[in-house]
Amino acid sequence: xxxxxxxxxxxxxxxxxxxxxxxxxxxxxxxxxxxxxxxxxxxxxxxxxxxxxxxxxxxxxxxxxxxxxxxxxxxxxxxxxxxxxxxxxxxxxxxxxxxxxxxxxxxxxxxxxxxxxxxxxxxxxxxxxxxxxxxxxxxxxxxxxxxxxxxxxxxxxxxxxxxxxxxxxxxxxxxxxxxxxxxxxxxxxxxx
Ligand code: GAR
Numbered sequence: 001x002x003x004x005x006x007x008x009x010x011x012x013x014x015x016x017x018x019x020x021x022x023x024x025x026x027x028x029x030x031x032x033x034x035x036x037x038x039x040x041x042x043x044x045x046x047x048x049x050x051x052x053x054x055x056x057x058x059x060x061x062x063x064x065x066x067x068x069x070x071x072x073x074x075x076x077x078x079x080x081x082x083x084x085x086x087x088x089x090x091x092x093x094x095x096x097x098x099x100x101x102x103x104x105x106x107x108x109x110x111x112x113x114x115x116x117x118x119x120x121x122x123x124x125x126x127x128x129x130x131x132x133x134x135x136x137x138x139x140x141x142x143x144x145x146x147x148x149x150x151x152x153x154x155x156x157x158x159x160x161x162x163x164x165x166x167x168x169x170x171x172x173x174x175x176x177x178x179x180x181x182x183x184x185x186x187x188x189x190x191x192x
Contacts, residue, residue, distance in 0.1 A: 012042025
């Protein structure tokens with residue numbers, strides 16, 4: 001079995017989609033959901049889904065405790081799903097090309113520190129973009145700069161609000177993240 005660890009800081013809708021996608025899968029299982037935010041929606045989702053939850057703080061992220069837990073859980077692939085902390089260089093080195101992130105825009109545009117969630121959609125609308133989308137990429141020690149794996153596009157409509165655009169982009173994420181992670185877990189090249 002290929003074992004996934006999902007890290008999430010927010011509502012956790014992508015984490016839930018991933019868990020549901022791999023439920024009963026022959027080759028891939030979600031070993032744990034890790035969160036740095038005890039009050040995040042993802043905590044309730046992990047309980048409801050019956051997936052082991054690992055809670056950690058910034059210190060445990062930086063002092064190697066999270067890494068120890070991931071290793072102890074025999075993690076093959078780390079999947080970030082709305083995880084808001086920078087991944088320490090040591091963790092990146094320990095999991096080369098085995099940490100994946102999803103970003104709600106077409107990187108390299110609208111990425112970097114402080115560019116997450118609704119802030120991204122607000123910036124896209126303010127810039128008058130006619131198209132946006134999602135980027136799935138490997139993680140390195142800089143925010144949103146790792147090698148791209150796949151991008152998927154959607155329109156920005158004239159009357160879009162941050163809410164309506166976020167909903168469209170979330171839809172793209174839910175449709176594509178599980179299948180891209182599945183392909184990566186199987187060692188396949190990904191188109192998109
Ligand atoms: C997703 O849109 C994801 O792309 C974004 O956070 C949201 C989490 O939603 N990630 C980033 O902005 C990372 N820079 P969710 O909690 O409902 O899955």
